[in-house]
Amino acid sequence: MxxxxxxxxxxxxxxxxxxxxxxxxxxxxxxxxxxxxxxxxxxxxxxxxxxxxxxxxxxxSLQATVGRYLRHTKATHHLQPPSHRHELHLVQNEATSLLDEIESLEVSKRKLLGEGLGSSSYEELQQIEKQLERSLAHVKARKYEVYKEQIEQLKEKEKYLTAENAKLAKKCFVQHELRQSSAQVGEVSTHLEHNSIFDIETELFIGPPKSIK
Missing domain, CATH: 3.40.1810.10 (Transcription factor, MADS-box)
Known part of the structure; x- marks a missing residue:
């Protein structure tokens, strides 16, 4: 395709x-x-x-790589024309801003993990607590959804196993009936064979014995 x-x-x-x-x-x-x-x-x-x-x-390390880039651009800064220098300056400012944002996110991440809380104010701790409560609520909601999905899957599996069990039970019943039918046919055949032999023997000895002259 x-x-x-x-x-x-x-x-x-x-x-x-x-x-x-x-x-x-x-x-x-x-x-x-x-x-x-x-x-x-x-x-x-x-x-x-x-x-x-x-x-x-x-x-x-992201910080080390970006720092290496900034050092390289500074070293080659004087070799670039004015327009390129302006562009590099903008890129450097943006890179510096991104590094600051990354550092801020790392700090927030550590605080959410319960680390580095010593410098946090009471208001900041309250905000972290509310954020954790919201996150916990989302986790619980998702956990409940997964629980319901698993229950539905188990119900479907139960239906499938019940149907398979019914098929097997029907198959076993049919096989049992066939065995019983075969046994009954065998008994009738044996009975008929026994009666035939008895009839032959009685035919051979019926009546008085013939006199020998």
Whole structure:
């Protein structure tokens, strides 16, 4: 089957756009990992979704790779024309902003795991607690959905096994009836054979013996 060519434009449907983003993002992260392993390359990949979520991959350390990039661009900065220097400056600012955002996300992640709470204020701890409660509510809701799905699967399995059991019981009943029928036919045949032999013997000895002259 020939795969159709994808038109390079924004996907209008939000659900389709999110599904495509998830698939392409996973494929991109996989390719980045393969490139780092196969070619021993130092990679740093940053993806920002339209919803504001940040995804990253680094073969060693993201901060170290970005820092290496910034040092390299600074070293070659004087060799670039003014327009390129401006572009590099914008890229450097964006990279610095992303590093700050990554660090902030790492701090938030550690706090959600219960680490590094010593510097948190009472209001911040309340926000973390509410966020954890919301996350727990989502987990419980999903757990209940999975529980219901498993119950439905078990019910379907029970129906299938009941049907199979009925088939086997019917098959066993038919085989039992056939065996009983065969046994009855055997008994009748034996009885008929026995009566035939008896009739032959009585025919041979009926009447007085003939006198011998």
């Amino acid at each position: 020939v795969r159709g060519k994808t038109e390079m434009r924004r996907i209008e449907n939000a659900t389709s756009r999110q599904v495509t983003f998830s698939k392409r993002r996973n494929g991109l992260l996989k390719k980045a990992f393969e490139l780092s392993v196969l070619c021993d390359a130092e990679l740093a990949l940053i993806i920002c979704s339209s919803t504001g979520k940040l995804y990253e991959f680094a073969s060693s």
